[in-house]
Amino acid sequence: MAVTQADRIKTARNGFARHRLSWIDALPFLFAAALYSITSRYLPLGTQVMIQIVFAMSLDLALGYGGIDSLGHVAFFGMGAYSAGLFATHVSSDPILGMLVAAVAGALTGLITGPVVLRTRGLTLVMMTLAVATMLQELGNANAMKPVTGGADGLFGYKIAPLFGLFPFDLAGRTGYWYALGIVAIVFFICKVVVNSPFGLAIRGIRDNPVRMRMLGVHVTTRLVTLYSISGALAAMAGGLSAQVTKLVGLDSLAFLLSGNALVMLILGGTGSLYGAIVGATIFVVLSDRAAAVDPFNWLFVIGFVLILAVRFAPQGIVGLLTEWSRRAEARRSAK
Amino acid sequence: MLSVVATFAALFVDGVAYGMILFLMSVGLTVTLGVMRIANLAHCAFAMAGGYMAFALVQSGHFTLFTALPLAALATMILGAALERTVYRWVYLTGQLGQILMTIGLVFIIVATANLLFGSNLYALALPDWLSRSWSYGAVAISAYRVFIIGVSAGIAAVLWAVLEYTDFGAKLRAAVDNPRMARCVGIDVPWVFSITFSIGCGLAAAAGILGTQIMPLEPWYALEYLVPVLMVVAVGGLGSLKGSFYAALVLGIVDTFGRYYVPAAGAFVIYLAVVVLLLWRPSGVFARA
Numbered sequence: 010m011a012v013t014q015a016d017r018i019k020t021a022r023n024g025f026a027r028h029r030l031s032w033i034d035a036l037p038f039l040f041a042a043a044l045y046s047i048t049s050r051y052l053p054l055g056t057q058v059m060i061q062i063v064f065a066m067s068l069d070l071a072l073g074y075g076g077i078d079s080l081g082h083v084a085f086f087g088m089g090a091y092s093a094g095l096f097a098t099h100v101s102s103d104p105i106l107g108m109l110v111a112a113v114a115g116a117l118t119g120l121i122t123g124p125v126v127l128r129t130r131g132l133t134l135v136m137m138t139l140a141v142a143t144m145l146q147e148l149g150n151a152n153a154m155k156p157v158t159g160g161a162d163g164l165f166g167y168k169i170a171p172l173f174g175l176f177p178f179d180l181a182g183r184t185g186y187w188y189a190l191g192i193v194a195i196v197f198f199i200c201k202v203v204v205n206s207p208f209g210l211a212i213r214g215i216r217d218n219p220v221r222m223r224m225l226g227v228h229v230t231t232r233l234v235t236l237y238s239i240s241g242a243l244a245a246m247a248g249g250l251s252a253q254v255t256k257l258v259g260l261d262s263l264a265f266l267l268s269g270n271a272l273v274m275l276i277l278g279g280t281g282s283l284y285g286a287i288v289g290a291t292i293f294v295v296l297s298d299r300a301a302a303v304d305p306f307n308w309l310f311v312i313g314f315v316l317i318l319a320v321r322f323a324p325q326g327i328v329g330l331l332t333e334w335s336r337r338a339e340a341r342r343s344a345k
Numbered sequence: 346m347l348s349v350v351a352t353f354a355a356l357f358v359d360g361v362a363y364g365m366i367l368f369l370m371s372v373g374l375t376v377t378l379g380v381m382r383i384a385n386l387a388h389c390a391f392a393m394a395g396g397y398m399a400f401a402l403v404q405s406g407h408f409t410l411f412t413a414l415p416l417a418a419l420a421t422m423i424l425g426a427a428l429e430r431t432v433y434r435w436v437y438l439t440g441q442l443g444q445i446l447m448t449i450g451l452v453f454i455i456v457a458t459a460n461l462l463f464g465s466n467l468y469a470l471a472l473p474d475w476l477s478r479s480w481s482y483g484a485v486a487i488s489a490y491r492v493f494i495i496g497v498s499a500g501i502a503a504v505l506w507a508v509l510e511y512t513d514f515g516a517k518l519r520a521a522v523d524n525p526r527m528a529r530c531v532g533i534d535v536p537w538v539f540s541i542t543f544s545i546g547c548g549l550a551a552a553a554g555i556l557g558t559q560i561m562p563l564e565p566w567y568a569l570e571y572l573v574p575v576l577m578v579v580a581v582g583g584l585g586s587l588k589g590s591f592y593a594a595l596v597l598g599i600v601d602t603f604g605r606y607y608v609p610a611a612g613a614f615v616i617y618l619a620v621v622v623l624l625l626w627r628p629s630g631v632f633a634r635a
Binding site for chain 1: 378384386432435438439441442443445446447449450451452453454456457458460461569572573576577579580584610613614617620621624625628629630
């Protein structure tokens with residue numbers, strides 16, 4: 010049977026549809042809301058999960074959709090955390106304004122470093138992303154910057170005003186939980202819009218074949234820098250969220266381990282679907298909360314083995330495995 | 346005036362010594378990249394493994410720095426060869442992202458092992474008396490240890506160059522770097538050449554790790570700490586180019602040392618700035634062939 014034009018259009022539509030918003034997307038949020046009404050014991054942990062979900066989603070945008078192998082995504086997280094912390098210390102304690110400032114700081118970091126980093130390819134690009142993060146960490150620790158960043162002590166003791174002027178950030182973390190959930194929803198929505206836009210399609214094209222996209226007249230570097238900045242802004246929102254909810258910004262918000270963790274979350278959950286970020290971050294943070302409390306270095310053993318085994322045996326991640334499984338089940342049903 | 350010259354000379358020696366250590370560390374990585382296109386981010390972990398092994402040998406009391414050096418380097422070569430035969434077989438099968446993730450996973454495992462065995466303290470190997478002194482000529486003080494590092498590394502570099510240039514194995518390796526497929530076609534066993542080179546690269550990294558402990562002290566996160574400078578050397582030198590790595594390591598070592606001394610406010614940034622400028626000028630490496 011020949012493949013007709015109509016078939017092709019249908020396949021293309023299905024390809025788009027998989028990335029569109031659907032009713033399933035509401036599930037994680039319903040789950041989070043349900044968790045709130047059942048118990049308040051895990052609210053701080055839930056908030057940490059959501060911070061990492063935002064961070065992992067931003068990385069997925071750059072890495073999973075854009076093919077930018079970034080080992081230095083923590084640079085954006087740290088920029089967001091420090092700018093939100095500094096904004097709260099010196100300018101205004103309004104959380105929404107602080108979040109916007111963090112996002113702008115992240116976008117600017119992407120706009121400034123992007124043209125340099127994305128000019129290179131392959132391992133050089135990986136090195137450049139790593140170098141940017143290391144550079145920012147040294148900047149945060151530099152003696153000259155100590156009056157601003159607080160050096161190794163970091164930023165602390167700043168206040169965050171009640172959300173919308175109505176809901177103060179309480180010790181039990183109720184407001185923080187809902188605030189984080191709201192940010193997750195906003196970031197998820199932004200990611201969906203970006204991915205489904207013509208721009209998102211061009212980005213996926215660049216990931217799969219940059220040379221061909223250039224021949225089609227797409228300005229590859231400009232698109233990549235734009236994506237890098239959007240992803241940077243979202244990662245900075247994760248950092249800003251962390252700064253506002255924990256009221257503490259340390260040098261560890263610029264440490265490599267955070268980049269590494271986000272990569273583990275993505276490979277665990279699966280790249281290029283956004284759901285992988287949600288699943289991976291949830292599993293990773295919940296597990297590491299238990300394990301890292303016992304012994305951080307032995308936890309590192311586990312992360313190392315998981316990375317190697319996951320890449321070897323399940324490179325598509327949990328979400329990828331589930332998708333394949335459901336597709337197979339569907340094929341079996343339609344064969345009957 | 347004299348003191349300016351003296352500082353300059355001392356800094357120059359420090360910079361060259363640091364550059365030489367970076368070169369020894371980057372040899373294995375650049376060959377891995379050149380021949381197999383493998384992004385082996387675990388390379389510095391071998392330098393750390395060698396350093397810790399030598400440290401353990403010296404601690405046991407039966408060895409000195411110089412008897413421990415060949416033993417630990419040999420042990421690291423065996424470790425490298427063993428990993429290349431096992432875990433790295435998986436690494437070869439995946440794409441770039443997979444390679445990065447797998448080798449980072451390996452780094453995490455080695456970091457955790459180092460912490461388990463040695464704790465999180467900083468260690469440096471003790472130097473014999475004749476190395477811990479320094480020569481002074483008027484205002485110029487030059488550390489014997491730095492000169493020793495330069496001498497030994499230059500010796501190793503010369504041997505490397507001679508092996509590459511004049512031996513059968515060197516010719517095979519050069520062919521494999523330039524064109525792996527063609528090398529296979531003319532009957533060179535590229536995977537075998539590669540395995541040997543990988544192991545030698547691990548040994549050289551170990552030697553650098555052992556010799557350099559006074560400049561780069563051992564600690565569990567060593568494997569990640571020095572990954573960035575080593576990657577910079579490889580990127581600026583051009584992937585697969587030993588000569589490029591050599592020059593790049595010297596330039597970056599000197600620039601970093603001078604930068605930290607003369608512009609303390611900018612501290613470590615001088616080297617990043619230098620790398621950014623160099624790579625903007627020539628994205629595929631300054632010393633790479635066009």
